[in-house]
Amino acid sequence: MHKKIIIALCGVVYFISFVIQAQVVEDFKPSTVNQLGKLYPQVNSEGIVRVRIDAPHAHKVQLDIGGIKYDLRKDSNGTWIGESAPQDEGFHYYQLNIDGASVPDPGTIYFYGAGRWGSGIEIPAHDQEIYALKDVPHGMVSEVMYFSKITQAWRRCYVYTPPGYEENQNIRYPVLYLQHGSFEDESGWSRQGKANLILDNLIAENKAVPMIIVMDNGYAFKPQEPQVVTNPTRPAMVFEDVMIQEIIPMIDKRFRTIADREHRAIAGLSMGANQTMRIIMNNLNVFSAYGGFSGTSNYPSSDEIDPATFLDGKFSSGKEVNQKIKVFFLSLGTKEPNPFLGSVGAFRKMLEKQGIKYTFYESPGTAHEWQTWRRSLYQFAQLIFKK
Amino acid sequence: MHKKIIIALCGVVYFISFVIQAQVVEDFKPSTVNQLGKLYPQVNSEGIVRVRIDAPHAHKVQLDIGGIKYDLRKDSNGTWIGESAPQDEGFHYYQLNIDGASVPDPGTIYFYGAGRWGSGIEIPAHDQEIYALKDVPHGMVSEVMYFSKITQAWRRCYVYTPPGYEENQNIRYPVLYLQHGSFEDESGWSRQGKANLILDNLIAENKAVPMIIVMDNGYAFKPQEPQVVTNPTRPAMVFEDVMIQEIIPMIDKRFRTIADREHRAIAGLSMGANQTMRIIMNNLNVFSAYGGFSGTSNYPSSDEIDPATFLDGKFSSGKEVNQKIKVFFLSLGTKEPNPFLGSVGAFRKMLEKQGIKYTFYESPGTAHEWQTWRRSLYQFAQLIFKK
Numbered sequence: 106m107h108k109k110i111i112i113a114l115c116g117v118v119y120f121i122s123f124v125i126q127a128q129v130v131e132d133f134k135p136s137t138v139n140q141l142g143k144l145y146p147q148v149n150s151e152g153i154v155r156v157r158i159d160a161p162h163a164h165k166v167q168l169d170i171g172g173i174k175y176d177l178r179k180d181s182n183g184t185w186i187g188e189s190a191p192q193d194e195g196f197h198y199y200q201l202n203i204d205g206a207s208v209p210d211p212g213t214i215y216f217y218g219a220g221r222w223g224s225g226i227e228i229p230a231h232d233q234e235i236y237a238l239k240d241v242p243h244g245m246v247s248e249v250m251y252f253s254k255i256t257q258a259w260r261r262c263y264v265y266t267p268p269g270y271e272e273n274q275n276i277r278y279p280v281l282y283l284q285h286g287s288f289e290d291e292s293g294w295s296r297q298g299k300a301n302l303i304l305d306n307l308i309a310e311n312k313a314v315p316m317i318i319v320m321d322n323g324y325a326f327k328p329q330e331p332q333v334v335t336n337p338t339r340p341a342m343v344f345e346d347v348m349i350q351e352i353i354p355m356i357d358k359r360f361r362t363i364a365d366r367e368h369r370a371i372a373g374l375s376m377g378a379n380q381t382m383r384i385i386m387n388n389l390n391v392f393s394a395y396g397g398f399s400g401t402s403n404y405p406s407s408d409e410i411d412p413a414t415f416l417d418g419k420f421s422s423g424k425e426v427n428q429k430i431k432v433f434f435l436s437l438g439t440k441e442p443n444p445f446l447g448s449v450g451a452f453r454k455m456l457e458k459q460g461i462k463y464t465f466y467e468s469p470g471t472a473h474e475w476q477t478w479r480r481s482l483y484q485f486a487q488l489i490f491k492k
Numbered sequence: 493m494h495k496k497i498i499i500a501l502c503g504v505v506y507f508i509s510f511v512i513q514a515q516v517v518e519d520f521k522p523s524t525v526n527q528l529g530k531l532y533p534q535v536n537s538e539g540i541v542r543v544r545i546d547a548p549h550a551h552k553v554q555l556d557i558g559g560i561k562y563d564l565r566k567d568s569n570g571t572w573i574g575e576s577a578p579q580d581e582g583f584h585y586y587q588l589n590i591d592g593a594s595v596p597d598p599g600t601i602y603f604y605g606a607g608r609w610g611s612g613i614e615i616p617a618h619d620q621e622i623y624a625l626k627d628v629p630h631g632m633v634s635e636v637m638y639f640s641k642i643t644q645a646w647r648r649c650y651v652y653t654p655p656g657y658e659e660n661q662n663i664r665y666p667v668l669y670l671q672h673g674s675f676e677d678e679s680g681w682s683r684q685g686k687a688n689l690i691l692d693n694l695i696a697e698n699k700a701v702p703m704i705i706v707m708d709n710g711y712a713f714k715p716q717e718p719q720v721v722t723n724p725t726r727p728a729m730v731f732e733d734v735m736i737q738e739i740i741p742m743i744d745k746r747f748r749t750i751a752d753r754e755h756r757a758i759a760g761l762s763m764g765a766n767q768t769m770r771i772i773m774n775n776l777n778v779f780s781a782y783g784g785f786s787g788t789s790n791y792p793s794s795d796e797i798d799p800a801t802f803l804d805g806k807f808s809s810g811k812e813v814n815q816k817i818k819v820f821f822l823s824l825g826t827k828e829p830n831p832f833l834g835s836v837g838a839f840r841k842m843l844e845k846q847g848i849k850y851t852f853y854e855s856p857g858t859a860h861e862w863q864t865w866r867r868s869l870y871q872f873a874q875l876i877f878k879k
């Protein structure tokens with residue numbers, strides 16, 4: 106009797122899984138960030154990710170995406186295949202798990218996030234035209250190595266120069282300093298963020314001013330300090346010093362910048378939003394525009410902010426902030442959870458109480474991920490350096 | 493009796509493996525191309541590679557390097573660890589095999605080679621100073637996207653501009669077009685080849701003339717052709733047309749080049765040596781220097797070359813070749829096997845028979861791998877664009 110119930114239950118489970126499988130729309134296409142010639146991973150019109158890997162001797166293979174592990178199925182040739190639940194549109198990090206080993210999927214190109222170089226996938230987005238590679242003039246992304254005296258280490262930044270930069274040798278450009286999030290690095294904004302393509306497209310449509318974008322690494326430690334991050338959102342770091350004393354002078358020397366506060370903006374995502382808010386508020390003589398994508402410096406607190414004490418009272422005079430900061434931009438994805446929702450919300454209340462003008466953008470249907478930040482840059486870049 | 497022999501043999505095998513392990517010098521250090529903070533893979537002073545990966549449920553994990561698969565050992569925590577035989581100094585591609593799945597090692601950064609983005613390792617070399625990141629002025633490596641009308645596709649090249657390029661806006665520079673090998677791409681020369689660091693160091697020591705280096709992708713197909721390579725060494729491709737009609741004009745427009753044959757060199761490794769030899773011999777009005785690293789256009793044949801027919805008789809007049817090509821450079825690693833050894837040897841015999849002057853460089857103790865090509869570039873770059 107007991108055995109019969111188990112068999113019946115197995116039958117039900119099998120039937121349910123069959124129905125689930127049958128419901129998957131079979132219009133899968135290779136992801137746009139696959140390696141040359143690789144057919145998998147694939148994505149269908151519902152945003153379901155299907156992965157495939159040969160692992161003939163494995164007994165369990167999983168797809169690990171969005172914090173959930175999905176079991177794959179093994180066929181008679183030893184190839185494992187399986188699907189995720191539908192994913193939000195845009196870019197996601199993921200990995201495979203083969204008999205307990207977490208490894209990159211050999212089908213994709215690799216991205217730095219979650220503290221590692223690993224796989225990524227693109228779920229086609231309704232607004233993917235904003236970062237599509239189009240037949241418009243293209244800027245360049247250059248890798249610049251520099252030695253930091255403060256950290257006593259070689260550091261790297263990527264610099265986007267707009268279309269025409271090399272040919273128009275008499276033109277000088279404004280600069281946006283654009284920072285990544287925690288456990289990411291200086292490669293994020295051009296690889297998964299597509300900052301260069303977003304700007305190429307905006308400039309081609311005359312929606313943004315041609316600008317230089319500097320993408321550096323937000324992690325910076327004094328040589329005698331432990332080179333690890335104890336709290337990724339508020340690391341005890343010297344990045345502000347490196348930015349002000351080393352990066353900006355180096356960029357102003359090496360590139361044709363307009364080297365004044367009116368022509369410098371600073372923005373960042375998540376940890377980068379937190380960091381860059383502190384940097385601009387401490388250096389209002391250096392920058393005149395701020396973008397905080399999915400983050401503010403009161404993170405992770407949702408408590409009411411006292412402007413008299415918050416960031417040493419830098420927001421205590423709303424009038425002064427309005428005079429100094431020409432663009433104050435904040436954004437969030439509509440699916441972002443706490444503490445992002447709560448802390449940005451508390452920060453906005455403080456701004457409103459202080460009468461500080463700001464632009465708030467909400468990315469529809471996206472969480473704390475790159476599609477939110479691509480859209481945020483698309484919005485922010487249209488506001489800055491305008492007369 | 494039979495059983496006793498087996499037990500005795502097992503004992504001998506166990507003893508031998510114990511001795512082999514015991515002989516490994518325990519001075520392993522993390523590889524210099526590991527991901528930030530990753531302790532493994534490691535390399536010891538003998539060039540032995542030790543890898544480690546957590547795979548608690550796997551029953552077989554192997555290190556796959558240099559064409560040999562080495563079994564790893566599992567400890568009680570489910571961590572696998574093991575070593576290769578000693579490897580040649582320099583850079584090598586490798587991968588892990590977990591229960592039959594070939595995957596990148598999550599400990600390393602990734603490189604494009606063998607037709608995939610995968611793991612790499614650096615075995616410290618006696619001459620690694622030539623490509624070390626030193627306190628000298630550094631050039632930049634820029635990613636340039638361009639649309640090719642011939643292939644009807646977006647293509648990418650990396651462009652090295654020497655130290656001072658951005659600041660010295662009145663100076664124009666000679667250009668080296670530098671090509672990768674089969675199943676590699678435009679990223680190879682700057683990532684694993686370290687072309688930028690080699691030139692930064694040579695320029696700092698006044699051993700090479702400041703020059704621009706253009707690193708493009710040697711695979712180029714007409715849109716109606718299959719986009720696959722049937723024979724990687726002599727692909728039926730249109731790369732020569734793309735180089736002459738599209739890449740060079742684009743570079744001459746976008747960068748401050750000296751746009752004449754005296755100030756253009758072309759070189760490549762393996763398949764790239766083969767391709768670029770054809771390109772220079774068909775376009776002696778475009779280039780004046782050639783570097784063939786581990787490859788020639790008679791590959792893979794070791795047969796005697798008839799200059800009257802080889803490459804449509806382009807070598808039939810040794811005098812004309814000597815007049816047109818100011819630097820004719822060939823190289824090989826001393827450990828390179830056939831067909832490289834034989835085909836380059838046959839080619840050299842033909843050059844000597846024709847009285848064509850050339851420089852031949854042998855990389856000591858290296859095979860058909862990147863250390864040979866780093867050294868080849870180091871030698872070649874010192875010869876070109878000199879008065």
